[in-house]
Amino acid sequence: MSAVLELDAVTKVYPSRPPVTALRGVTLRIDAGELVAVVGPSGSGKTTLLHLMGTLDRPSSGRVRVVGRDVAALPDRQLSALRAGRIGFVFQQFFLAEHASALDNVADGLLYTGMRLAERRARAREALRVVGLDVRPHARPTQLSGGQRQRVAIARALVGEPAIVLADEPTGNLDTATGAAVLDLIVELNRRGTTIVLITHDRDVAARLPRRVDVRDGYVVGDVTA
């Protein structure tokens, strides 16, 4: 198995007053095809971990490698290109553009890859079909239910066929039944080959995934593969 994501003794200190240490020497390796839950209570450092894994932030010390490339060595332009092509994000708040159709929201996932609009839309249509939302591609996000919106957001993360999808509490804003359905989708997508890291504070959600990484007070306190 090839490593998609490698963290080596990663520490993150926020330079506030007093300085806040969010991660302390985290070492973690995620291989292609894995489905990993990062679990921890709020304040445990799991969101910081997601920032670092998604190259949205840089570690204070230690090394982060995404698809074999050292994040510290890359300038903003290349980091952005890495995010555009290799990393997909799913957020708790969906972050969909309300004035654009579901299809265009998904197509926006390819906006910064330099692809033509027609091509982006074609791929978006396919991604919507994959997440099971090909029925209403021209609906506005405001006309969709929470579960449907999260499916649109997941399609947006998938549309670029990234090496890894980082999902931050994807079921956090959904009711139990809808959340379960979205989780089923995530499991199904992983079964088709997508590497997914899911960040959650919900132990029930984490329990459904094959590998669980427990984070507490900036340390990885458990890494269990079922």
Place this chain on the structure above:
Amino acid sequence: MRTADLWRLAFVGVRTRKLRAGLSALGIALGVAAIVAVLGLSASSQAGLLREIDALGTNLLTVQNGQSFFGDTAELPTESPGMIGRIGPVTEVQYTGMTDANAYRSQRIPSVNTNAITVQAASLDLLRTVGTSVVAGRYLNAATASLPVAVLGAEAASRLGIDRIYPGERVWISGQWFYLAGILAPATLAPEIDTSVLIGFRAAATFLDFDGHPSTIYVRAATDQVSGVQSVLAPTADPEAPNEVEVSKPSDALVARAKAKAALNGLFLGLGAVSLLVGAVGVANIMVISVLERRSEIGLRRALGATRGHVRIQFLSEATLLGLLGGGMGVGLGALATFIYASTKGWDVVVPALAWAGGLGAALLIGAIAGLLPALRAARMSPTEALWTV
């Protein structure tokens, strides 16, 4: 990222905040409209004036007695009009002679109250040559030219308080009643006639002891020969002392004045510029607020792979688009204002290229400048801060 995508994004950004975008573009629109309207109106009024001057003819030349070497008023020879008339391309020669008399409404007016009205002897075809006509009564003719009969210039009539001619109407000139024959329309090309009371040459000689020397000679020449005629007029009028003769082309002076009038527009242009500046501040303000409001959008775009440059250019192009929309609106409004005003005045509608292209360019530039700071702020925002501080 493709340019087409960039403009699509900018349009979406403006379209999804219609009211706010409209209001901030309005500031720029008003500034541009003011500038376009001021320039358009002055160009249109100039065009109107020039057309009027053209209608009066640009082939009128005037010859005036200047000053002698010693600073006295020089005299033109009485033979001058005749000699000028023998210059080939000259088609008409008419002349007036300045007397030292004054005209009063009655003999009871104190003699110092001259109203700055001059009494001039005038030749009989003067009106056609200077391009004016009578508004009341009639002009001098061969009979009345030797009788105590006068015709009032437009301004002289108004200063004397006379607006119509009735039998027996008269004015007091040099201790003598002169009967009024007519009142003239304003002579645009020869405004000195407006403030004059005109009498015949023979009458002037008989009643005012006038020596008969012309002081101003009005010459019409074939249009294509005007400058040639102009150069020989002085030596022809007074071969002994051509330097004491002043030759001028009144239409040139009027054209120059029409052009100079545009200089007065500086004030209004300044006002337009201030309004543009206010519009720019408005756009900058809107963009700053927009950046704050759209933190999560910025964060999301960064997560989707936008570079700092992409974010910067997105906000910059949005501001530029606002400027452009405002500029377009402004040019439209300004042109409309020009059209309406010029139409009511019967002028040609002229919106100079400088006005609309300059207005549009200025609006574009101002939008870009106003958007620069917010765009830089948006680009500087770290993606994590933008995404997780909602």
